[in-house]
Amino acid sequence: MEWTFAGLFVISAILLIVSILKSTRAAKAQHNQIDQIHISLMEEINALQSSIRNIELDQEVFMKEAGIRLSSEERLFMREVLDLYERKYSIDSIAEMKNVAPGTIQKMLAPYQKVKVEGRKVAGEN
Known part of the structure; x- marks a missing residue:
């Protein structure tokens, strides 16, 4: 054992x-x-x-x-504005956030905005 x-x-x-x-x-x-x-x-x-x-x-x-x-501050400001615009913020709300006139924001974003094709088909147009 x-x-x-x-x-x-x-x-x-x-x-x-x-x-x-x-x-x-x-x-x-x-x-x-x-x-x-x-x-x-x-x-x-x-x-x-x-x-x-x-x-x-x-x-x-x-x-x-x-x-x-562009100075580094201007480049940073432009980057922030473009980022907000790409995230679908309105120009007025971006201007309000950045304490800038909406016209200034509009001018900054003009090269980046897509042109909307507006219009409609005319009857008989093929």
């Missing part, structure tokens, strides 16, 4: 050691997988930052070639 208990104790100790080793290996594998995902995300972030930097440089080149001279 004592030998049976001793044998069971030894077997349980061995199983405990094997379980600990397997869980350690699984944790290392999971840690490596997390590291790989982190590395790939960092590479994507770096690629996006590089693309953004290139777009900003292209924008500066286009603005200089076109002869447009």
Whole structure:
């Protein structure tokens, strides 16, 4: 009977050691997988930052070639106004938010507004 208990104790100790080793290996594998995902995300972030930097440089080149001279404040204001317009805010509400006359906003947005084709078909037109 004592030998049976001793044998069971030894077997349980061995199983405990094997379980600990397997869980350690699984944790290392999971840690490596997390590291790989982190590395790939960092590479994507770096690629996006590089693309953004290139777009900003292209924008500066286009603005200089076109002869447009806007200060950073004016550029920021224009970007905010255009963003509001793209989100379907009315010109009056944009002017109210920015404390500017609606005519000024209208002039700023004129190149970005789509021309509506109005009219109707005439009878007999094919």
